[in-house]
Amino acid sequence: MDQHNFETQIKNQLDGLAMSPSPMVWQRIERQLPNQKRSRKGAWLAIAAVLIVGALGAGSYYLLNNNVYVKGITKNQEKSTSTINPISKPSIINNRTTNKRNKNIIAKITTQSNQPLKKAIDYINTKLANNNDNEIFAKKNIMRYNKNIHHTITNKNKGNEYTAANSAKDALRKYPTEAKNIPLSEPRLEKSSIVMYRPELTLADISNIKIMVLNLKKVEPTITTPPIESHKKQTMGWSMHMTNGVSWQANKSSNIASTSAVDYGTIIYGNMSGGKQPTQKTAYAYSVGANVSFPLSDRLSVGGGVSYVSLSTRVQLGEAINAPYVVNQGNQGSTTIYSYYQAEGTKNTYTTQQQSLQIPVSVEWEALHQKHFPVWLTAGVSMLKQISASDILYDPTTNVSHKTDNTTMNDIQWQLTFGAKTTLWQKNKLSVQAGPYYEVGLGNIYKESLLQHGNWKMIGLKAQFNFGGK
Amino acid sequence: MPDQLQLLKDCLKGKREAQRKLYEHFAPLMMAVCYRYTKSKYEAEDVLQEGFVKVFNNLDQFKGEGEIGAWIRRIMVNTALNYLRTHQKYRQDADVDMVPERASNDENPLASLQAKQLADIIQRLPTGYQTIFNLYVVEGYSHVEIGEMLGIDAGTSRSQYLRARVMLQKWIEEETQLTTKNQ
Numbered sequence: 041m042d043q044h045n046f047e048t049q050i051k052n053q054l055d056g057l058a059m060s061p062s063p064m065v066w067q068r069i070e071r072q073l074p075n076q077k078r079s080r081k082g083a084w085l086a087i088a089a090v091l092i093v094g095a096l097g098a099g100s101y102y103l104l105n106n107n108v109y110v111k112g113i114t115k116n117q118e119k120s121t122s123t124i125n126p127i128s129k130p131s132i133i134n135n136r137t138t139n140k141r142n143k144n145i146i147a148k149i150t151t152q153s154n155q156p157l158k159k160a161i162d163y164i165n166t167k168l169a170n171n172n173d174n175e176i177f178a179k180k181n182i183m184r185y186n187k188n189i190h191h192t193i194t195n196k197n198k199g200n201e202y203t204a205a206n207s208a209k210d211a212l213r214k215y216p217t218e219a220k221n222i223p224l225s226e227p228r229l230e231k232s233s234i235v236m237y238r239p240e241l242t243l244a245d246i247s248n249i250k251i252m253v254l255n256l257k258k259v260e261p262t263i264t265t266p267p268i269e270s271h272k273k274q275t276m277g278w279s280m281h282m283t284n285g286v287s288w289q290a291n292k293s294s295n296i297a298s299t300s301a302v303d304y305g306t307i308i309y310g311n312m313s314g315g316k317q318p319t320q321k322t323a324y325a326y327s328v329g330a331n332v333s334f335p336l337s338d339r340l341s342v343g344g345g346v347s348y349v350s351l352s353t354r355v356q357l358g359e360a361i362n363a364p365y366v367v368n369q370g371n372q373g374s375t376t377i378y379s380y381y382q383a384e385g386t387k388n389t390y391t392t393q394q395q396s397l398q399i400p401v402s403v404e405w406e407a408l409h410q411k412h413f414p415v416w417l418t419a420g421v422s423m424l425k426q427i428s429a430s431d432i433l434y435d436p437t438t439n440v441s442h443k444t445d446n447t448t449m450n451d452i453q454w455q456l457t458f459g460a461k462t463t464l465w466q467k468n469k470l471s472v473q474a475g476p477y478y479e480v481g482l483g484n485i486y487k488e489s490l491l492q493h494g495n496w497k498m499i500g501l502k503a504q505f506n507f508g509g510k
Numbered sequence: 511m512p513d514q515l516q517l518l519k520d521c522l523k524g525k526r527e528a529q530r531k532l533y534e535h536f537a538p539l540m541m542a543v544c545y546r547y548t549k550s551k552y553e554a555e556d557v558l559q560e561g562f563v564k565v566f567n568n569l570d571q572f573k574g575e576g577e578i579g580a581w582i583r584r585i586m587v588n589t590a591l592n593y594l595r596t597h598q599k600y601r602q603d604a605d606v607d608m609v610p611e612r613a614s615n616d617e618n619p620l621a622s623l624q625a626k627q628l629a630d631i632i633q634r635l636p637t638g639y640q641t642i643f644n645l646y647v648v649e650g651y652s653h654v655e656i657g658e659m660l661g662i663d664a665g666t667s668r669s670q671y672l673r674a675r676v677m678l679q680k681w682i683e684e685e686t687q688l689t690t691k692n693q
Contacts, residue, residue, distance in 0.1 A: 046679070047647045050628065054648050057625035058538035059545055065555050065562075066533055072563045074524065435573065 084456060084482050088421040091403060092342075277333045278507045281347070283477050285500015287325035289353040289392070289485075317434050318383050318441050323352035323391050325498050327398065339406035347398040349424065351496050355392060355432045357441055358385025365442060380442040383434055392431045394449070394485075394496070396424040400457060413462045416473070424453040424481075454482040459502055469508045477502035514578060521569055529566055536579060537562075540586045546629055546644050547590035549637070561589035587649060591659065594641060623685060631681050639674035646671050 329347025336342060359382045366376050381388055402420025429446035461475030481495030520528030540561065544554040564585050572581050623631075632640060641660065645651045646667075653671070657664040 046675070050678075051648050053623070053625045053628050054542070054546065054632075057542040057545075057629055059541040059551075059554075059626070061537050061541045061555050061558055065537070065559050066530065068559050069533065069562050069566075070526070070530075072559075073526075073529065073566055 085421075085454075088456060091419055092401065092421070276508070277335070277341075277343075279331045279333065279343075279504050280507075281327075281329055281331060281502055281504040283327045283498075283500045283502040285325055285477065285498055286322035287351040287353060287496055287498040288322045289320055289494050290497055318358075318381075318432070319356040319386075321354040321356065323354045325349075325351045325500065329398065329400075331400075331504075333404065339409060341404045342402070343404065344399070344401045347400065349396045349398045351394045351396070351498060353392050353496075355390045355441070356386050357388040357390055357432070358382030359387050365440065377442055380440050381432075383439050383441045390432050390443070392429070394429040394431070394446070395427040396453070397427060398455075399423045399425070402457060413464075416461050416475075418457070418459040418461070420457045422455045422457055422479070424455060426451050426453065448487060449485050450487055453485055453496075455479045455496070456482060461502065461504060469506075471506045473504040473506065475502060476500075515574075518569065518572070518578065521566065532565075533562055536582050539579070540582060542625075542629065543583055543586045544590055546632055546648065547587070547594065547641060549633060553593075557586065557590045557593050560593070561586040564589060587645075591641070594637060623682065623689070627685060627689075628682070631678060631685060634681065635674050635677060639670050639677070642667050642671050643674040643678070 327347045327349040329345055331343050331345035333341045333343030360379065361382065362379050364376055364378055365380045381390075400420050400422035402418050402422075404416050404418045406414055407417045408415035426446055426449060429449055431444050431446070431448065432441050433444045433448060434441045457477070457479045459475060459477040461473040463471050463473050465472045477498075477500050479496075479498045481497065483495065485494050485496060517528050517532055521532055537558065541554060541558050544557040544561065545551065548554045548557060561582075565582050568585075572578060632643060635643060642656055645656045645659070646653065651659070653664040653667040656662075656667040660667070
């Protein structure tokens, strides 16, 4: 048997050998493996979804339960509620008309709960503290309607007539002297609305009323009901922003490569060289973009927009080598390059870049409500659509780094964004806000076929210029 | 292996079921590899266990270049060498001078042996000879590479291989004759 034939036959026979290990082996392996991981990507997406759904839910709840509409009623529209516009200011009710009922209407306030209506009336009371003629009228009526509100809540199932009548009787009972000469108006309950009437009073009549301590003056026939402040908050805001800071690429395989070097010790073995991943350092990053926001309440808003983002990281590399090198890119095929770097060392520094379009959705909450320097906290999720990239890929099997383009990266990437900001300057609807900003990539920026994990992180200072809105 | 990429991705995510499937697929072949480098089934199982733990912990270093089976096999061989080194097996056995007479029979006795019988015969070699024989014949390393891996001279590797080869040829012939008689 010649030497070559002997070795070939042995190799062929041994290559086909298979032996079953005992079942205990897998059990022992299983005990040594880390506990089964939950999908981090899934967990982050779930958190983001809960945040967004929660914010939308809270906003919807607020809007549904705090619908305060004020509308002036023009003549012949007393009973109409279908034309209520929540944003419009109440119209002025002009001079007396031939229709007695209509001329007495100040405004119609519609609400779905007691609390906002009280707030609205409180607001009107505050605004009418100037003691001009119109305000006195309004204030007096509001006081009466406050009583009526009470009846509305407690006796809403007993019918409109009862409520109105009771209201009048109560007033007479409580203020017999003051009210006996007053032809009381009849506030009426219309479903969930309170219709406020201007009572048919003369100056002499109302001067005796002491329901409120007022210095009554001559009454003018025209009354304007001030708008409810909360309407202003249901407006959309526009902003432009610019973020400057640093970014870096966090690559999971770097730790494992180091561990591997320890595991395999001095054994130098083909593909398992166990080298150390190149050091990655921070580099300049920025983004510019525009946002639109929708206030959900005084202190909560949701927004979205589009930005241009440039992320970079500096990679420290060893010596540059000009020689053919075959790069296997998994499902992307393989290609030959003619220049690469030793992964370890500090002789060369390469700055990788990724330019992307970012579509963020975020929730903003005013954590510290104050006149000067209010503090807003923001959190959201954003989608990155890659435009271009230049990258350095580390190959742990050969301990070599080489340049690559964006073909090895995922075209769509996801990020979580966090920030805080305060208002530095404000005039009318213009304002400037600034604060720290942090974003972290979700999942893997590389295509999964490469089986290499990495994600972008960015920290910086964000400046925002607001137009309109709050 | 069907949908190997998906299985690897699941393994990377730490999914236990995928890890079990990967293990079950490769364990029989890898067990045979470990068996060739050790002296008993129990030692082979120890190496197999340690090797697969390394496979799962370092799976993200596999970039899809070449077959996953070849990558796992390299880890098994490295793990076996580490095991032997830890237990000082080379040093105890590498100096053993057990050179039998060279067999002169030119017939091909290998053809009548089962792979398991052959592996058992190789296992009877002193550990140093056994390791060098496996690395040279089965894994295809040169004596220079084997010398670097085991921390010995290339010449030592070459001479020990030749001794191992002579011993094996003799034992294989004996085993063949025994098998023939029993039949």
